[in-house]
Amino acid sequence: MEQVIIEITAPVQKFIRRSAETVEKAWLKYFSFVDLRDENTRLQKEVDDLRMQNDLYRELVSTHARLRELLQFKESIRSPVVAAQVIGRDPTGWFESIFIDKGTNAGLRLNMPVVDARGVVGRLVAVSPNYAKVLLIIDQNSAVDCLIQRTREKGILKGLPSQLCRLHYVSRAADVAVGDKIVTSGLDRIFPKGLPVGEVMEVVDTPWEFFKDVRVKPSADFSKLEEVLVLLKEDPLSSPSRKTK
């Protein structure tokens, strides 16, 4: 009799147990889904934070590399320097200039040379207490007295459009070849002698011209300027009465 009752009620009990289990599982699943969503949001935020931190570290590594390069260059220069950050560019697109975050308060004066780890960048053309404007050597109004390092031929480097320069007044008899290094001559009394300026990219010798057409690719990458060094030296172009106070 007992076995008969067990045989009849067992399936019912089994059904009830299974139903309870299903409901329990569904209930737990629902809660785990709710938790999962919260956890997913939390993890997503964590991933975003870590990604941001990673970007920050990459930026720090890149800045560190640039500053190390700048420091090495600084050690090769004898005159005292002030490091500055580039904070702006010429808004017109017709002229080539940048703004830096140091001015007369940091000892900057007009016509001081500006360099980066690769070479000459330009010179200061306007200085306010906390900012300064730098005329880049690729501007058409800029002129730097230069030498071809290998042959010591002289020329005046002037800016051209499209981030290139032309070395003017190089005689047709001069020995100039593609790849020759161009350095400052020091004769303009603005840039110290021997600073790297660029490399000869193209030489055109036209028979009816007095001078060779020498195109120079500047050493500095003007599209990626971030930090520069200003060489602290007196403005050679100003008389004592014209000095900036």
Added chain:
Amino acid sequence: MVNDLVPLFFDIDLVIVITASLLMRSGSAGAAIFAFGQGMLIDLFSAGFLGLFALLYVISYLCLELGARFFDLRSVQGQFILVGLVVLIKELVLVGLLDAFAFEVVLSASLFFWFGVSAVFTGLIAPFIFSILRAVQIRTGGESREAA
């Protein structure tokens, strides 16, 4: 060499659009002060000779003032034509001044083509900027009336 310069010549001139809008809504004085001020500001931040852009935008303002007698600045067509024309004149005067006082500008067909494109694009966006500025003016006017 000129091809490398092409993007340089493409210039959507918002200063002229805003000057035209001010001329229509706030009158001559406001527009002239804005044009001169913006020009001076650009001069201060550029390596060009001081006063170049101030002069350019004052000339642009005068052209707008003169052109407003022939074109209706309240209509979309008037805004497009006048702003486009003034941008074109500004670009031509700029090249003339640069060539005369700063450096040699290589005059070429592509240079004038991009000046034309700049004029057309600035003319095209002018009605949108006009409507945005009008909306801003209505909103700020409403707020100031409420505050009063």
